[in-house]
Amino acid sequence: xxxxxxxxxxxxxxxxxxxxxxxxxxxxxxxxxxxxxxxxxxxxxxxxxxxxxxxxxxxxxxxxxxxxxxxxxxxxxxxxxxxxxxxxxxxxxxxxxxxxxxxxxxxxxxxxxxxxxxxxxxxxxxxxxxxxxxxxxxxxxxxxxxxxxxxxxxxxxxxxxxxxxxxxxxxxxxxxxxxxxxxxxxxxxxxxxxxxxxxxxxxxxxxxxxxxxxxxxxxxxxxxxxxxxxxxxxxxxxxxxxxxxxxxxxxxxxxxxxxxxxxxxxxxxxxxxxxxxxxxxxxxxxxxxxxxxxxxxxxxxxxxxxxxxxxxxxxxxxxxxxxxxxxxxxxxxxxxxxxxxxxxxxxxxxxxxxxxxxxxxxxxxxxxxxxxxxxxxxxxxxxxxxxxxxxxxxxxxxxxxxxxxxxxxxxxxxxxxxxxxxxxxxxxxxxxxxxxxxxxxxxxxxxxxxxxxxxx
Numbered sequence: 001x002x003x004x005x006x007x008x009x010x011x012x013x014x015x016x017x018x019x020x021x022x023x024x025x026x027x028x029x030x031x032x033x034x035x036x037x038x039x040x041x042x043x044x045x046x047x048x049x050x051x052x053x054x055x056x057x058x059x060x061x062x063x064x065x066x067x068x069x070x071x072x073x074x075x076x077x078x079x080x081x082x083x084x085x086x087x088x089x090x091x092x093x094x095x096x097x098x099x100x101x102x103x104x105x106x107x108x109x110x111x112x113x114x115x116x117x118x119x120x121x122x123x124x125x126x127x128x129x130x131x132x133x134x135x136x137x138x139x140x141x142x143x144x145x146x147x148x149x150x151x152x153x154x155x156x157x158x159x160x161x162x163x164x165x166x167x168x169x170x171x172x173x174x175x176x177x178x179x180x181x182x183x184x185x186x187x188x189x190x191x192x193x194x195x196x197x198x199x200x201x202x203x204x205x206x207x208x209x210x211x212x213x214x215x216x217x218x219x220x221x222x223x224x225x226x227x228x229x230x231x232x233x234x235x236x237x238x239x240x241x242x243x244x245x246x247x248x249x250x251x252x253x254x255x256x257x258x259x260x261x262x263x264x265x266x267x268x269x270x271x272x273x274x275x276x277x278x279x280x281x282x283x284x285x286x287x288x289x290x291x292x293x294x295x296x297x298x299x300x301x302x303x304x305x306x307x308x309x310x311x312x313x314x315x316x317x318x319x320x321x322x323x324x325x326x327x328x329x330x331x332x333x334x335x336x337x338x339x340x341x342x343x344x345x346x347x348x349x350x351x352x353x354x355x356x357x358x359x360x361x362x363x364x365x366x367x368x369x370x371x372x373x374x375x376x377x378x379x380x381x382x383x384x385x386x387x388x389x390x391x392x393x394x395x396x397x398x399x400x401x402x403x404x405x406x407x408x409x410x411x412x413x414x415x416x417x418x419x420x421x422x423x424x425x426x427x428x429x430x431x432x433x434x435x436x437x438x439x440x441x442x443x444x445x446x447x448x449x450x451x452x453x454x455x456x
Contacts, residue, residue, distance in 0.1 A: 002178060002180075003174060003175050003176060003177060004077045004078075004107070004112075004173075004174045004175075004176075004178050005043055005171070005174040005175045007077065009049050009050075010043065010045060010049060010050045010051075010077060010174075011050070011051050011052070011053055011072075011075050011076050011077065012039070012051075012052045012053065012076055012077065012078040012079065012080060012170075013052075013053045013072060013076040013078070013079045013080070013096065013100060014032045014035070014052050014053060014054045014080050015079065015080065015081040015082065015087075015096045015097065015100075016028045016032075016081075016082040016087065016093075017082070017084055017086040017087040017090050017093060019086050020082070020084050020086050020087065020118070020119070024150070027150070027154060028082055028118075029054065030154040030155070031082075031154045031159075031163075032052055032054050033154075034154045034155065034159070034160070034163055035052060035080065035163055035166070035167060036050075036051065036052035038160075038163050038167040039052065039167045039170060039171070042167050042168065042171045043171055043174070052080070053072045053075075053076060055068075055069060055072070066095060069092075069095060069096055069099060070095075070099050073096065073099040073100050073103050074099075074103060076100065076103065077107065077112065078112045078113075078114065078170055078173070078174065079096075079097075079100040079103075079104070079113045079114070080114050080115075080116065080170075081093065081096075081097060081113065081115050081116070082116050082118045083115050083116060083117045083118060083119075083121060083124075083138055083143065084118050084119040085119060085121055086119075088121055088123075088132070088134055088135060093134070094133075094134055097134055097137065100112075100113065101113075101137070106181060107178075107181070108179060108181070109178070111173050111176075113137065113141055114141075114143075114166070114169065114170055114173075115138045115141055115143035115144065116144045116146050116166070117143050117144065117145050117146060117147060118146055118147065118150050119147060119150060120147050121135065123135055124138065124139060144162075144166055146162065149162060199221055199222025199223055200219065200221055200231070200278055200280065201219050201220055201221075201222075202217065202218075202219040202278065203218050203219050203220060204216070204217070204218045204219075205217065207324055208324060208326070209326070210271065210326040211326070213263075213264055214262050214263065214264040215262070215263040215264075215265075216260060216261075216262055216263075217233065217251075217260065217261050217262070217263055217276070218258065218259070218260045219258070219259055219260075219278070220257050220258045220259065221253075221257040221258075221259070222257070223257075224257060225253055225280075228282065228283050229280055229281065229282055230250055230251075230280075230281045230286060231250070231251040231253060231259055231261075231278060231279070231280060231281070232247055232248070232249070232251065232278070232279045232281050232289070233247075233248045233249045233250075233251060233261045233276060233277075233278060233279075234246060234247055234248060234276065234277050234278070234279050235248050235274065235275070235276055236275040236276065236277055237275065245277065247279075247289045248263065249261050249262065249263065251278070261278075263276065271326050272326065273324065273326055274324070274326070275324050336366075336367060336368050336395055337395060337398070337400075337427060337431075339362045339366065339393075339395070339400060339427070339434070340362050340363060340364040340365070340366055341361075341362060341451045341452075341453050342359060342361055342451070342452050342453040343359070343361075343362070343449040343450060343451050343452065344357075344358065344359055344360075344449065344450055344452055345357075345358050345360065345434075345447050345448060345449035345450070346358065346447070347438045347445045347446075347447040348445055349378075349440060349442070349445075350440045350441070350442040350443030350444065350445055351442040351443070354378055354379065355378060355379075356377070356378045357376070357377045357378065358374050358375065358376045358377075358449075359374065359375045360372060360373075360374045360402075360449055361373050361374065362393065366393070368394065368395045368396065369393070369394050369395075370392075370393045370394075371390065371391070371392060372390075372392075372393050372402060373388065373389065373391065374388075374389045374391060374402075374404075374421070375387070375388055375389075375410070376389060376418075376421075379413075380413055380414050380415045381413075381414035382414070383413035383414045384411055384413050385409070385411055385412060385414070385415040385418075386409070386410040386411040386413075387407050387408070387409060387410065387415075388407065388408050388409075388410050389404050389406070389407040389418075389420065389421065390404070390405050390406045390407065391403060391404050391405060391421075392405055398426060398427070399424060399425070399426055399436075400423075400424075400425045400426070400427070400434060400436075401422075401423070401424055401425075402421070402422065402423040402425070403420075403421075403422045403423075404420030404421045404422065405420070406420075407420065419440065419441040421438060421440070422438070422439040423436060423437070423438050423439070423447065424436045424437050424439070425447075425449065431451075432450060432451040433448060433449065433450055433451070434448065434449040434450075434451075435447070435448045435449075
């Protein structure tokens with residue numbers, strides 16, 4: 001956390017009545033110069049990176065006055081209004097005052113206005129100041145009473161001591177810890193996705209239940225979900241000895257502060273344990289999930305990038321309640337064809353007609369949903385490439401669907417990237433052939449697999 005005093009360029013705004021300055025032979029302009037030099041010295045600044053703005057010397061003749069003033073106020077971080085009866089009645093001074101009040105609010109502060117009462121204003125001595133918009137601000141702030149110094153030379157020792165004390169107060173305010181508007185927005189975004197603030201709870205199912213897929217998970221919020229924040233279901237686990245998590249599905253959120261999400265697990269055995277957790281996800285986290293899902297759909301093994309990426313956006317992804325459930329093995333309503341064994345096939349790439357030779361392995365005692373592996377060999381730029389691809393399989397209505405979910409190189413050859421495969425296959429009459437189509441990156445090709453080991 002920095003302070004306003006640490007800004008590369010520092011500027012304040014000196015608000016005054018020109019009539020008062022001209023009527024005193026320029027004493028207010030001289031006072032502004034003395035205050036500027038004292039502040040510069042106390043802050044350790046140079047004339048290049050510090051200034052106290054005064055419209056008489058800074059705005060060119062013929063300029064659009066109000067736009068120029070608002071522009072100068074927009075660059076200022078403190079405001080010194082010279083309070084006199086003339087200034088109080090001045091519409092110009094009122095514009096400057098209102099502009100800096102907005103600027104002070106933008107900076108997230110309430111202590112950057114330093115009024116100097118230069119000529120007595122009777123309304124400040126009774127309750128009338130509460131009725132005047134400008135005096136109400138002056139009266140509610142701690143203002144300096146300088147009526148006795150207005151006839152003194154601004155360069156005199158007496159005035160110099162008063163200026164020194166006045167500038168020390170300004171310096172203390174500027175050196176207070178401060179969050180920029182961007183830092184405040186980030187802080188507010190972090191607070192907005194704090195689970196303790198939102199109050200996320202899981203109402204069903206109960207922790208430890210044994211359930212059949214698909215599983216409906218429901219809950220509620222104590223407070224409305226903030227704008228641009230989403231609720232996601234993650235699956236938790238371990239990989240290579242460390243905790244990892246995978247984004248699974250975004251929850252549907254209702255106006256009555258309830259939410260629901262459906263969990264459809266992959267292949268599982270009876271009583272398999274699953275650890276699930278809800279996450280509040282801000283904008284950065286949403287972009288991260290999208291990148292993660294895109295990467296996994298292309299070439300990265302499931303879950304691999306998430307542990308490293310999650311730590312980057314820890315302020316935008318916050319953990320909510322955890323749920324542990326046990327999965328029931330789905331009862332089979334019909335006999336599942338036995339596709340177990342080793343299958344061999346070949347297809348040509350859609351664009352270059354490069355031959356790909358594949359050996360597909362489907363595990364024994366598989367169900368309608370399972371995991372499989374396939375070794376693919378092909379030549380690229382005269383060098384052999386061998387890829388080990390992980391796939392998910394699903395059997396429905398006599399059709400076997402296979403989809404690549406990750407890969408690794410056994411021999412990389414000259415290859416720099418492998419596109420995951422997807423197949424839609426039907427079993428032949430002999431039970432030992434699978435024919436159908438391979439959906440490739442650049443098109444579709446026919447393919448036939450023949451079983452070489454396994455069920456005869």
